[in-house]
Amino acid sequence: MARIETEPVRKTGNIASDTIVTTKKYCQIVCFNLEAIIHLEKWAEAEGFIREISAMSDDIDIHSTVADIILTSAQVPHDYLIRSLQVLVIHINSTKLPGYIRCIFDICIHNHETNTALLPTCESVLDQAYIHAQDMSTSISSTMRDANDEQLEVYPDEELEYLSTTSFNLAVDLYLAGRREDAQRWARKAVGLARLIRDGCNRGRLTQVLEAKYGKWLTYGVD
Numbered sequence: 001m002a003r004i005e006t007e008p009v010r011k012t013g014n015i016a017s018d019t020i021v022t023t024k025k026y027c028q029i030v031c032f033n034l035e036a037i038i039h040l041e042k043w044a045e046a047e048g049f050i051r052e053i054s055a056m057s058d059d060i061d062i063h064s065t066v067a068d069i070i071l072t073s074a075q076v077p078h079d080y081l082i083r084s085l086q087v088l089v090i091h092i093n094s095t096k097l098p099g100y101i102r103c104i105f106d107i108c109i110h111n112h113e114t115n116t117a118l119l120p121t122c123e124s125v126l127d128q129a130y131i132h133a134q135d136m137s138t139s140i141s142s143t144m145r146d147a148n149d150e151q152l153e154v155y156p157d158e159e160l161e162y163l164s165t166t167s168f169n170l171a172v173d174l175y176l177a178g179r180r181e182d183a184q185r186w187a188r189k190a191v192g193l194a195r196l197i198r199d200g201c202n203r204g205r206l207t208q209v210l211e212a213k214y215g216k217w218l219t220y221g222v223d
Helices: 015-039 043-056 060-071 078-091 097-111 118-143 157-176 180-194 200-220
Strands: none
Touching (some): 043 060, 060 078, 078 118, 118 157, 157 180, 180 200
């Protein structure tokens, strides 16, 4: 495994300034090392390197930068890409997390037919999105007494709507493939995500549509 090599950084005497310089230097070194490993297509080494970064650093920007590097590389195989992203998102802040969750979800959804092992991963990512959105919703509810608080972080409605509708469509596909138990589980998860949409109109409309389709589905089947 490639080690993270460092070189001396000239100190200014200002602790805050020195910390910023050191962090930027470390981030640059990490990126150069990772890009070199990816270029050589040493996937197991790249995955180990990312796990090492995750264990060594609590810096949020480094984890986001590394995630962007592997996402923008067309070379990285899906299995390594997904596992590496799952390691990194643990350290990514809540504002950026929904975007990365969607990236992992998309990769799994679009490739699960050729790699059946991706479907459980996709479901796990969906559960992570639900838990994160629910936690944020609960946090907001507990602080709504302060009407002037405009800094509350929320799980974006458009992300929840996308995950919900895509999951329901997959549920239909699973049903048509004869996997009824899996299909019903995915449909219930889709409805659950729709209920977390904060925009009252969209939440009610999407939830009603999915619940109606699911109810008809259970009664008459899928056409």
